[in-house]
Amino acid sequence: MAxxxxxxVNAGSMxxxxxxxxxxxxxxxxxxxxxxLSARLPERQPVTEDAPPLRKRNVFEVMVxxxxxxxxxxxxxEIGDLREAAVAFLDNGGDGSCAYCQGTKDVxxxxxxxxxxxxxxxxxxxxxxxxxxxxxxxxxxxxVLRERERExxxxxxxxxxxxxxxxxxxxxSDARKDAxxxxxxxxxELFPYKLSEAEPKKD
Amino acid sequence: MSKFKKKKSGDxxxxxxxxxxxxxxxxxxxxxxxxxxxDSDLMVTNKVxxxxxxxxxxxxxxxMYIYAGKPTMKYQxxxxxxxxxxxxxxxxxxxxxxxxxxxxxxxxxxxxQNRFITALKIDEDTNMGIVTDVKxxxxxxxxxxxxxxxKDGDPLVGLKK
Numbered sequence: 001m002a003x004x005x006x007x008x009v010n011a012g013s014m015x016x017x018x019x020x021x022x023x024x025x026x027x028x029x030x031x032x033x034x035x036x037l038s039a040r041l042p043e044r045q046p047v048t049e050d051a052p053p054l055r056k057r058n059v060f061e062v063m064v065x066x067x068x069x070x071x072x073x074x075x076x077x078e079i080g081d082l083r084e085a086a087v088a089f090l091d092n093g094g095d096g097s098c099a100y101c102q103g104t105k106d107v108x109x110x111x112x113x114x115x116x117x118x119x120x121x122x123x124x125x126x127x128x129x130x131x132x133x134x135x136x137x138x139x140x141x142x143x144v145l146r147e148r149e150r151e152x153x154x155x156x157x158x159x160x161x162x163x164x165x166x167x168x169x170x171x172x173s174d175a176r177k178d179a180x181x182x183x184x185x186x187x188x189e190l191f192p193y194k195l196s197e198a199e200p201k202k203d
Numbered sequence: 204m205s206k207f208k209k210k211k212s213g214d215x216x217x218x219x220x221x222x223x224x225x226x227x228x229x230x231x232x233x234x235x236x237x238x239x240x241x242d243s244d245l246m247v248t249n250k251v252x253x254x255x256x257x258x259x260x261x262x263x264x265x266x267m268y269i270y271a272g273k274p275t276m277k278y279q280x281x282x283x284x285x286x287x288x289x290x291x292x293x294x295x296x297x298x299x300x301x302x303x304x305x306x307x308x309x310x311x312x313x314x315x316q317n318r319f320i321t322a323l324k325i326d327e328d329t330n331m332g333i334v335t336d337v338k339x340x341x342x343x344x345x346x347x348x349x350x351x352x353x354k355d356g357d358p359l360v361g362l363k364k
Binding site: 011014015018019021022025026028029034035036037038039040041042043044066079080122123124125126127128129131132133135136137139140143161164165168169170199 | 220223224227228230231234235237238251252254255256257258259260261262263264266322323325326327328329330331332334335338339341342343345347348349350351352353354355358359
């Protein structure tokens, strides 16, 4: 009676228990979608300050109404054509002061990318989906132009969007960030992002 | 009587399932490590729109989430069916947003405060009225860096022409 071998525990149900836990975690897992369009809101300005006068040719007016229709420079436009129109406007180089512009030098379009402003106005009834699509297309227009200049100035670098992503990621090394910084600043200077959002009219 | 018994044909040896628990445990640990427990229960519909020019938010960035959309079925009795803004676990009106932002910011470390980003997780069917109210409230709170959370994809698909 002194020595009795301890009975072995049956591990057959181990798999069942593990499966149960597995299914629980499978169900509760949500892959986080933390990506999106970055934007910067304008600071509150003192009301007394007069806005500097803008020449009409330097402003690219985009309006979206409550039926999600797009009015660009007072003409109806499909969202699919917006990117091209914005690129043409920014790249116009009307007064010849912009050496790298390849636009048509239209007299009714912007004089220089530094002066070109895109003005976006939406109404309270505009759908968020449409608004995001418009924002996306305008951002894309800048990305297209910056990528073109990147190819010209830094042909050995990764694409503009990739440069920007690396520059903003925390895991990128400091040395790489220092190398990217002047290039990014140069490209941003060539085509500065100037989007003005008017407060929507009450309707 | 032969010494060698003929093997019964058609009797396959059973596959050993002894390593099954190991495999399952491996999967289990994988999901346990990637799971993030949601700290707030979503009370609004949240189907974010698609966009192609997306920028990834870094895990290390201090991000505050603001949700907006129609209340889900469960909350429609209490909150109605019009678009609502949700922060943490409750519905708020846009005027209350600056308080939440300041509260969140004061809990942050000094050098993180200027990297503060507000992520707007807004349902694609929301109208811009409430989004504008949220944006104006954020301007009041001087929380100017925002991000419209989207899925990666073509934004033009599904837009009514």
